[in-house]
Amino acid sequence: MAFTVSSALDLVQSAIRVGAERGIQVAAAVVDAGGRLLASARSENSGFVNLTIAERKAVAAINFKAPTHGVLDMIKADPILLGAVTTEPSLCVLPGGFPIVVSGVVVGALGLAGGHYMQDQAVGEEVLKMGPKG
Amino acid sequence: MAFTVSSALDLVQSAIRVGAERGIQVAAAVVDAGGRLLASARSENSGFVNLTIAERKAVAAINFKAPTHGVLDMIKADPILLGAVTTEPSLCVLPGGFPIVVSGVVVGALGLAGGHYMQDQAVGEEVLKMGPKG
């Protein structure tokens, strides 16, 4: 199933709006099933590096086909594995990265950064609950 | 003057819509005055490298504070200079990059890729004529 740029932009805009409602300056990125950027944006008050981090979280989520907080939970007890994964420049497994599932198929991933990672995760969960048209 | 993510997303969405009306699968990127990505998106049918090219055109436009087709016109008669500029990995001076001017101040830049560069330029000119709320 193709995931459209329109849906990707909906998710990015929802993420920035939900973040703003909570006082968080969000950066959000959506990648396709190949881990390639489809849409991204950051609040003009969000540091520019946040957009890089958001994309890395999305890439991690599509790579592992799992939310980054789940990946982190699986590896955090093993310092060797944790060290290897957290120093891989293409990925970021801090909470805030989520596969996007449509009709049971992983079609892409959403990454968020800008708040504390627990906030990023909460914003992402709310955004994905609303669906792409939220 | 701050350039908002909302205006940046308006430009990106207009670019994709205007491109689609012309049968072009556009990738579009908006950077702030410091050349840092604010918003970007590509049609799901546009090659993923197009988004990189779009961002490089936007960075070139903000760096030179001139449209990329103007920069190219100034350097294209000199193969040495052309070679140097076209191999600089942070920039792309193919037509399709434009400074964004608000109240006489350059607040950012828009870059487009995905069609022939003459099409990218034409789409960008139409988008900027409509203004950020187009």
Place this chain on the structure above:
Amino acid sequence: MAFTVSSALDLVQSAIRVGAERGIQVAAAVVDAGGRLLASARSENSGFVNLTIAERKAVAAINFKAPTHGVLDMIKADPILLGAVTTEPSLCVLPGGFPIVVSGVVVGALGLAGGHYMQDQAVGEEVLKMGPKG
């Protein structure tokens, strides 16, 4: 507000001089509001990587709009977050990075490296107390 190269060079030179008075071989970098290098220099006896570190501290300070020691204080109790931030190649949150504020506006950032990070922080605080013309 524009931050001039002349002010940026004043800060860099003050940093090297204050460092030398304390026996520290300082590298110093000033970036503009977009996190782009405006001026940099290192003592000829300071390792060349120090200049890279100084720039990364300045980029971190402008990205977070906070001194790097403040950023570090917020994240150092959380090894996961600390690991993620300290492996981000564009940033360095070791003490010694400072936003430069003129008339209440963050116009750029100063980063210092070359001594122990507590020394880098102390030199930077003295330099910024003197102001750009110090």
Place this chain on the structure above:
Amino acid sequence: MAFTVSSALDLVQSAIRVGAERGIQVAAAVVDAGGRLLASARSENSGFVNLTIAERKAVAAINFKAPTHGVLDMIKADPILLGAVTTEPSLCVLPGGFPIVVSGVVVGALGLAGGHYMQDQAVGEEVLKMGPKG
């Protein structure tokens, strides 16, 4: 012979000042004998990529122990060689890079960018004629 940061900063400042007198927004970089950055600055009106280009010209000058315009003259008739050198990301052989010679010894190099390369070369020649204390 050690080349001091003070001499390097003198050259950088002279380059910016001489450029300004000619209406050119100069970026200038000085590297040491190992090709490592010692000092750099750009006019606040000079595009940020110019500083990267200036450093690459300085690295080319120290690598070849010759001015970049001389290197270019030697290779420009050979498209294979020209292509190879001009696509090497660490170097830029456009005119405007110069070895710095003290008492017959190459101690570093100066690179300039921001104007047309013939202007960059002319500014550099004037700066080096004045010597580091100019």
